[in-house]
């Protein structure tokens with residue numbers, strides 16, 4: 001079994017799909033190797049591509065607020081994406097790109113063995129659960145991936161485009177808080 005450090009090192013050398021050609025670098029993921037909670041997004045954006053870290057752009061800043069509101073310490077969790085290289089113009093990754101990159105995510109999940117996974121957005125939800133359902137149908141309830149409980153919710157980038165989605169996303173994160181054991185004085189995502 002590879003450690004997260006070994007997976008990260010190996011993934012950074014990956015050129016297995018076309019996404020690497022347009023990306024500045026591979027963005028494997030970041031966080032606590034012993035995380036009980038793992039967040040999984042779609043893929044790196046422009047800022048993530050430049051800095052080599054996941055969720056550091058505007059969507060990442062909103063995610064930080066969601067975590068703060070949820071009483072979840074970012075240092076305790078692990079954050080990764082389904083594809084590790086930035087798709088051109090931030091387009092949705094193609095099915096073959098997801099299939100090629102998914103083994104890196106599977107290795108990360110196997111190494112971390114979190115209790116909980118939160119899929120941020122439809123691409124992550126479908127990739128992790130291996131389903132073809134809509135996010136509306138998948139969100140708001142717990143699924144399982146082996147022994148791991150999986151919850152799907154909206155990607156923070158979707159909340160930036162449509163702030164009304166903050167209400168159902170907060171409802172989903174309240175479910176996460178209950179399982180994770182965190183508490184918060186906040187009533188909503190600001």
Ligand code: SF4
Pocket residue numbers: 011014015016017018019020026083084085100101104
């Ligand atoms: S997206 Fe994934 S599979 Fe494709 S080159 Fe990057 S790390 Fe490798």
